[in-house]
Amino acid sequence: MVGSEGAPGGRLGDAVKAAGEKAGPLLERMLAFDTSADSSVSPLRQEAEHQQFVAGYLADLGLEVELLEPGAELFEAHRMAHPGQTFDGRPILWARLPGGGRGPSLLFNGHYDTVPVGSRDEWHRSPSGERAGDRIYGRGACDMKGGNAAAVAAIAAIHDAGLQLDGDVFLNLVPFEEVNGMGTTATMLLGKRADAAICAEPTRLRPTIASRGILELEVNVAGRSAHGEIPQPHHSEGGAVNAIDKAVYLLAGIERLDRQWKALPRKRHDLLSPPAIIATTIQGGTFWATWPDKVTIEAEVIYLPGDADGEGTGAAVMEEFEAYVRTLSAADDWLAEHPPEIVWRGDVRPVEVGQDHPLVRVACEISSLPPAGFDSSADHLYLITEGSIPSILLGPGDIAQAHTADEFLDLAELERCSRLYVELAAAWTSGRS
Numbered sequence: 001m002v003g004s005e006g007a008p009g010g011r012l013g014d015a016v017k018a019a020g021e022k023a024g025p026l027l028e029r030m031l032a033f034d035t036s037a038d039s040s041v042s043p044l045r046q047e048a049e050h051q052q053f054v055a056g057y058l059a060d061l062g063l064e065v066e067l068l069e070p071g072a073e074l075f076e077a078h079r080m081a082h083p084g085q086t087f088d089g090r091p092i093l094w095a096r097l098p099g100g101g102r103g104p105s106l107l108f109n110g111h112y113d114t115v116p117v118g119s120r121d122e123w124h125r126s127p128s129g130e131r132a133g134d135r136i137y138g139r140g141a142c143d144m145k146g147g148n149a150a151a152v153a154a155i156a157a158i159h160d161a162g163l164q165l166d167g168d169v170f171l172n173l174v175p176f177e178e179v180n181g182m183g184t185t186a187t188m189l190l191g192k193r194a195d196a197a198i199c200a201e202p203t204r205l206r207p208t209i210a211s212r213g214i215l216e217l218e219v220n221v222a223g224r225s226a227h228g229e230i231p232q233p234h235h236s237e238g239g240a241v242n243a244i245d246k247a248v249y250l251l252a253g254i255e256r257l258d259r260q261w262k263a264l265p266r267k268r269h270d271l272l273s274p275p276a277i278i279a280t281t282i283q284g285g286t287f288w289a290t291w292p293d294k295v296t297i298e299a300e301v302i303y304l305p306g307d308a309d310g311e312g313t314g315a316a317v318m319e320e321f322e323a324y325v326r327t328l329s330a331a332d333d334w335l336a337e338h339p340p341e342i343v344w345r346g347d348v349r350p351v352e353v354g355q356d357h358p359l360v361r362v363a364c365e366i367s368s369l370p371p372a373g374f375d376s377s378a379d380h381l382y383l384i385t386e387g388s389i390p391s392i393l394l395g396p397g398d399i400a401q402a403h404t405a406d407e408f409l410d411l412a413e414l415e416r417c418s419r420l421y422v423e424l425a426a427a428w429t430s431g432r433s
């Protein structure tokens with residue numbers, strides 16, 4: 001197999017070279033469309049124009065391209081769907097570069113929604129795309145129109161070079177990744193499939209094969225209100241109870257649980273950070289001179305693939321957390337009688353593709369980089385859980401650039417990624433991995 005910095009010859013060599021040349025101009029075109037959104041019901045920007053541009057570019061080459069706007073009946077019953085969410089004006093793109101039918105297929109998946117530009121004053125370059133030196137700036141340059149451009153350039157270059165691969169190569173560009181993953185989920189619900197997938201998120205070109213699970217938690221702690229300055233009898237005699245004090249007690253206990261989890265050998269992973277419980281918001285009290293009767297804490301409970309249950313969910317982690325809070329509450333006479341209410345609002349599942357999987361092996365060989373983990377999550381999750389497609393993250397750029405002002409991508413890394421995608425597609429579809 002040819003390393004990505006080697007010099008493959010013939011049509012493959014032509015395609016590799018051309019892919020690098022096409023990627024930069026494609027990224028600049030994509031950045032010119034505003035596809036920012038801050039929720040599942042954000043006002044439409046230029047999502048349709050962006051997708052029509054990419055669809056037109058690939059259709060002009062003769063590829064089969066579909067722009068899909070599935071109706072709500074497809075996805076509204078899904079556990080991650082948001083009320084009122086619609087694909088109207090936010091099409092999903094699905095394109096196919098036909099192969100010879102002899103080898104496995106490969107899908108490149110990416111999201112074209114970006115987070116909002118934010119404060120324009122913080123930007124020194126145009127959020128709509130600006131090339132300066134060896135960088136391309138713009139909202140989404142790194143997360144993740146860069147990866148999308150690399151994939152489109154790779155597919156176009158393979159086609160232009162007259163290189164027929166043994167298996168099909170698919171492209172899927174979706175909205176809503178930054179919101180709830182519904183673009184990729186809907187693509188899977190539509191029945192689109194491939195034998196393996198590369199999600200082109202920024203990984204600095206490292207094959208990224210595992211990600212953590214994230215439970216969205218709300219804890220409601222009850223107290224009993226009364227006039228602040230009036231001394232109170234014991235609660236058993238009707239006295240007030242300070243819900244803030246009870247929340248502090250619970251949070252101190254939860255912090256101990258976080259430390260226990262981090263110290264447990266069974267909660268370690270070679271490529272991922274340890275599990276974590278992070279209190280992210282807290283609200284309580286009604287008036288400065290009133291004993292607070294309620295505190296609401298929001299938290300992230302982050303868990304490893306090894307802690308998922310047989311269905312791949314965080315149910316066992318939820319039970320572990322609840323049992324711990326029951327023990328903590330039993331040791332406090334108020335909380336024993338008024339246990340905190342625990343509400344689980346969401347479960348973004350952890351996923352992992354094994355290091356010995358052929359997709360991982362071929363990706364590591366072509367990139368000459370070892371596998372990595374991702375402590376957060378991305379749409380590879382839905383390719384795996386909704387589509388049963390072995391999927392990894394591999395794309396240009398540093399995740400540290402994502403969502404920042406003056407977001408940029410190094411042009412050289414973008415070009416290298418596009419060349420790498422050509423080689424990866426050729427190697428994977430040949431079935432010789």
Ligand SMILES: [Zn+2]
Pocket residue numbers: 111143144177201378
């Ligand atoms: Zn992203």
